[in-house]
Amino acid sequence: MPGWPRTVGGVEVENPLWLAPLAGITFGSFRRFHRMLGAGLVHTEMVSALGLKYKGRKTKELLHGGEGEEPCVLQLFGANAEDIARGAEIALEIKSFAALEVNMACPMPKVTKKGSGSKLMENPQEAAEMMRLLKAFGLPVWAKVRIMPPNAAERTADFCERLFSGGADFIFVHGRTPAQRYEGTASREAVAEVARLYPGRIGGSGDCYRPEDFSCYLEMGCAAVLAARGVLRDAFLVPRTLKLMGAEVPEEFCDPSPEAQTKILLELGGSIYNTEGGPLALTIARRMLGALFKGFAGASQLRRAGAMTKSWPEMEELLRNWRKIDFSEAAQNEDM
Numbered sequence: 224m225p226g227w228p229r230t231v232g233g234v235e236v237e238n239p240l241w242l243a244p245l246a247g248i249t250f251g252s253f254r255r256f257h258r259m260l261g262a263g264l265v266h267t268e269m270v271s272a273l274g275l276k277y278k279g280r281k282t283k284e285l286l287h288g289g290e291g292e293e294p295c296v297l298q299l300f301g302a303n304a305e306d307i308a309r310g311a312e313i314a315l316e317i318k319s320f321a322a323l324e325v326n327m328a329c330p331m332p333k334v335t336k337k338g339s340g341s342k343l344m345e346n347p348q349e350a351a352e353m354m355r356l357l358k359a360f361g362l363p364v365w366a367k368v369r370i371m372p373p374n375a376a377e378r379t380a381d382f383c384e385r386l387f388s389g390g391a392d393f394i395f396v397h398g399r400t401p402a403q404r405y406e407g408t409a410s411r412e413a414v415a416e417v418a419r420l421y422p423g424r425i426g427g428s429g430d431c432y433r434p435e436d437f438s439c440y441l442e443m444g445c446a447a448v449l450a451a452r453g454v455l456r457d458a459f460l461v462p463r464t465l466k467l468m469g470a471e472v473p474e475e476f477c478d479p480s481p482e483a484q485t486k487i488l489l490e491l492g493g494s495i496y497n498t499e500g501g502p503l504a505l506t507i508a509r510r511m512l513g514a515l516f517k518g519f520a521g522a523s524q525l526r527r528a529g530a531m532t533k534s535w536p537e538m539e540e541l542l543r544n545w546r547k548i549d550f551s552e553a554a555q556n557e558d559m
């Protein structure tokens with residue numbers, strides 16, 4: 224992309240469109256997939272610092288990644304700075320990361336009731352201490368926050384200032400308050416207000432579904448933007464946006480034929496099957512069917528057939544053969 228690569232938040236990146244942390248989704252194969260499609264940086268899903276501390280095998284599996292995903296940022300969640308630091312220490316014994324990030328944004332009760340996620344926005348001292356302790360690992364230290372509710376004692380910018388004073392190198396601001404969870408509209412203006420105060424140090428998140436959503440955050444002063452639910456609706460959102468921004472993007476990622484999309488989904492599913500296992504391969508492939516094959520004849524029948532598959536090998540078989548299947552009979556029956 225013109226003017227890139229550049230260093231943002233202490234990490235060298237090819238472009239400012241990055242894959243967000245998504246719990247249950249941004250595991251290794253999914254991260255590699257989106258790096259291949261062009262995302263400038265990827266995130267792990269949020270990983271429990273306490274889970275790492277108590278040697279949870281499942282927690283450690285969340286870190287698995289491998290070649291082709293770099294730069295990858297580790298996102299941790301926890302309620303106190305010591306736990307976060309210990310979690311980071313254990314994680315870095317397993318794998319290296321481009322930066323260490325703390326989740327101060329998750330609004331879900333199972334996270335906030337233990338003092339983690341967006342609950343940390345009510346505890347700025349502990350949040351800043353997390354940044355301070357993470358600095359000791361010599362990697363860039365990042366945080367992801369939400370905008371403050373209107374009645375809060377501090378403004379979003381005040382909270383960010385505390386994190387920067389603690390040593391934060393980069394902060395993502397999601398333009399929803401914790402109480403909004405994932406409902407309503409994200410306030411880009413509230414994110415931009417903070418971005419204008421800290422040029423180059425704020426990333427934006429919230430309601431990025433179309434190329435112009437990403438451009439808007441960048442034009443308003445954000446140094447990077449996160450692709451989150453948007454890539455679950457349109458798998459090719461990032462490459463299409465990059466192309467519009469002037470990046471060189473392989474044509475097969477911008478206007479992919481059904482065959483090319485099938486190949487990509489088979490590769491992703493196969494990689495998940497081999498690395499993370501069959502049940503996850505099936506779940507993600509079903510989900511991705513909704514984000515692929517838009518506008519092609521037989522796509523809705525394929526989605527329906529995919530929803531009926533009971534294992535990844537069955538789904539694989541369907542994907543290999545769907546162009547040869549005559550869905551017309553099924554479609555006729557549906558029309559009746």
Ligand SMILES: Cc1cc2nc3c(=O)[nH]c(=O)nc-3n(C[C@H](O)[C@H](O)[C@H](O)COP(=O)(O)O)c2cc1C
Pocket residue numbers: 243244245246247268269298326328329367397405409428429430431432449450451452453
């Ligand atoms: C299924 C799902 C899982 C998420 N998991 C995380 C997470 O692990 N860590 C985090 O900081 N944010 C998480 N988020 C929030 C996203 O990273 C992003 O900030 C949010 O979805 C707003 O962007 P969007 O409106 O473009 O989807 C998650 C969101 C969704 C929908």
